[in-house]
Amino acid sequence: MSALPVTLRKRLRTLVRDVPFDAVRNIQWSLLDWREILIESLIRLAGISSIIIVGMIFLFLLREGIPTFLDIPLRQLFESRWYPNEGLYGMWPLIVGSLIVTVGAIIVALPLGLITAIYLGEIAPEWQREILKPLIEVLAGIPSIVLGFLGWIALAPLIQKLGAPTGLTALTGSLILAYMALPTIISISEDALYAVPKEYRDGALAIGATRWQTIRHVVLPAARSGLVMAVMLGIGRAIGETMAVMMVTGNAAFVPTFGADMALQPVRTMTATIAAEMGEVAQGSMHYHVLFGIGIMLFLITAAINSLAGRLVGTSGNRRRGGQL
């Protein structure tokens, strides 16, 4: 095809454009021989492999983790004492730890990410976008262990100067996590802003609105569902992060006392607990099963978030195709 001269190709294209849409979309193919049948079945198999893999992941988590929920009374699982050596598996401190760190991260990352997306989508000139977008991709590419290392070696001492007994606190974890969730939040918010039809902006500007008024009253409301999705996927990203969080949160499995300095206390997240303890447990022990049990909970939480976000994509997609505000 690429060998065809450009003019001929253009003519072909206009020719094809005139064919009714359905005919272009649903080409009638003929099969030639058994090799193609084989290849096509392999492709179909690869296609549905994702479903099989998700199923297997869940099955194997269940296989190793189900004794947690069968052998330990549910009330004990949600107690506030996590002393695996004494047979006390209260996950409450871990859940609270994950919650504090995640919420803190989103509080920091959401405004920063949203505003950066607004800048990239609505204000920045083309040449700046060409530089900034790859740079944000670079941030997404930095391994979490490297950011964790930086948090451990550079950020923690700074936090300590704020008055925490150690620099390894929920706040340190939130800040590092916020930074890691930023690329997700920025790119999804930007997609959401981009999906708002240009006519909306033109219309607002034409009746005399300033650019800020256009953003504030027209673009943001129209992009609402996409922005909600950005937050949700940001949460999903933050709650599942492991290594960086393990390095900088101090890993104390206590429920922090509620108060102003809550952020400056060490916490331990669900993910960090698995990572830190799985290496030392005897295979098949209750402790081992409980760590898989935490894995099941993480799987279900992120699956819920992502399925919900996936549904939102569907609705905003409909809107893009010319629905109403």
Added chain:
Amino acid sequence: MNTTKSTDARTNSHRRTLKRQQTNQIATVVITGVAGLVVLPIILVILYIFINGIGAISWEFLTAKPRNGMTEGGIMPALLGTLLLTFGTGIVCIPLAIGAAIYLAEYAGDNRLTRWVRLAIVNLAGIPSIVYGLFGLGMFVLFLNFGTSIVAGSLTLGIMTLPVVISTAEEAILAVPQEFRVVSQSLGATRWQTIRHQVLPHAIPGIITGVILGLSRAAGETAPILFTVAAFYLPDLPQSVFDQTMALPYHLYVIATQVPGMPLEIQYGTALVLLLLVLSLTLIATVIRTNMRRRRDW
């Protein structure tokens, strides 16, 4: 009287316009400032690691084994292990991901099965990396009895990398104009011939971009390899794919938090090597993509 009133109204509306413009200017400045605040640290982070770590980098650092409780010597076994794992991840992930992408772009109809497949991919992308580690431990290490080995680690990382590669590859395939397929079919080609000779050749740069991005992600991951392959310290290099190996991300974790008295320079140096490895992969992917966009003539 009348004239004064209309002048008043005019100055009022004028004042309001001024105020609106002022708000607009303030908002623009704030938004620009915040965007700078987000972007600037990215450069600072990279510079910081570069400046602190560059002193440690030497030929010996890259090619020698760690000595003296890892406080001296180099990182060669960890670097080699990460390269091996990245290679293994590619072997697992590339055929499966490209197959799935072809299926989604060329075969999948608008039906319930397709929606389930897409939901599964979205979910795969969202599963925490440590949960992949648990899955790898449960399935590959224990159930299939591969032990903590390069095979188990590669399979785990390969599965984790699938969603990234599938979605970029699908996009690349969808970007090939439908006209190409119509013309190919009208010339008597079968569906697979069309995909093989018309669609894939045009989509290949985009697919390669996705693969490299996915592999760079895998190279930097720690949590999935914790229980499936990574070793704290090994005196010897792995002899077969059923051996454990050291890996760069886990090595960084170990020397930063588990080994007391570790010279700072070696820590920063290790972080820098990992960062450079991952970022250079990302850079290659970006260059391929930019080139592709420039060269595309449809």
